[in-house]
Amino acid sequence: MSDLNVLFRKRIGIPEDETITFSTLDRVLEKTAKTFPFENLCNIENKTKDITEESLLQKMLVRNEGGLCYELNSLLYLFLLENGFHVTLVRGDVYKPETGEYQSLGRTHLTILLKHGEQTYLVDTGFGANLPLKPVPLTGETVTSATGQFRVINADTGPGDYRLELKLKHKDKEWRIGYAFDSTRPVSDLGEASEIQSIIARHPDSPFNKSRMVTKLTDRGNVTLTPHSLTRWEDGVVTKESIDEKRFKELLGELFTN
Structure with missing residues (x-):
């Protein structure tokens, strides 16, 4: 078992000898969401490093920090891969409901697609407090968790072939768009996560380079x-x-x- 696997399990509170299956993935996602903060402190303090397996391990499993989507979902991706899941990373465009448009930053959200059986699911632990806490199938089926309702539907228009929609518990009365993503363009390596980090850290329209959160x-x-x-x-x-x-x-x- 790799250091990443051991330390990830230790941080979220799962025994080393526990086999993680698709049926127990909900528990892993909930523990992950309640352990790793979604935060931009390294961006604000100008302490970012290239995204690699080692840098993620040191930042979030040794120093016990959090991160943004390109860190949180990259780490979860590596953990799931280590535990035998068929996963890929894909990039998405975040929607701004206040303007009715997608962010001008482009495809700067990093998320995970997981294949199980004949089905593909969206898995995300890097979308702030808007987390499904469960795999969401790419079929339009609604998934309900403690945080609300989530679905992934075909996107005929927009920057991708699918989009995540959500109704957060206590907050949303109607469905709203979270982000669109392109399932046909998997991320080739973690270098793309570093590219996203550079945009998030430097782009004038980035919401994550203004103040600590x-x-x-x-x-x-x-x-x-x-x-x-x-x-x-x-x-x-x-x-x-x-x-x-x-x-x-x-x-x-x-x-x-x-």
Whole structure:
């Protein structure tokens, strides 16, 4: 068993001798989502490194940090590959519901496609608090989890042949687009993750190079930390606390380092 496999299991709390199957993948995804923060701290602090298996291992399994989609899903991809799953990485375009358009950054979302039997599924642990927590089949079938409802449908128009749609629990009354992706263009190697990282870190329209942000799912919802506030969603109720830099550092350690 590789170091990555051992350390990933240790961080999310799964025994080394447990065989991970498709039927137990829900549990793995939920534990992963509640362990690894979605955060941009390295971008803001100008501490990014090329995305490699070793850099991901050091960042998220040795130093116990989190990351953005190109880190979180790359790490999960390597873990699933190590455990015998047929997986590929693909790139997607994130939709902006406030403008009714896809982001100008292009295909900067990195996600995972998993083949099981005769079916292909979307698996994602790098979409902030918008995580299905289960494999979502590319058939239009609705998948329901603790976070809401999710489906992947054929996209006749837009930047890809499929798109993820979601209705988050306590937040969305109607279906909305998460992102579109192209299932016919698998990522060739982790060098493409480094390319995405460069765009996210430098593009003027990137939402992840302006200010520090850390978020993670919890048993009752999610929690988000910025330099000025701590926001909790718990059972559909939102509370917001104003904080200063000292409190930011305290909360970062208390809530997001495990």
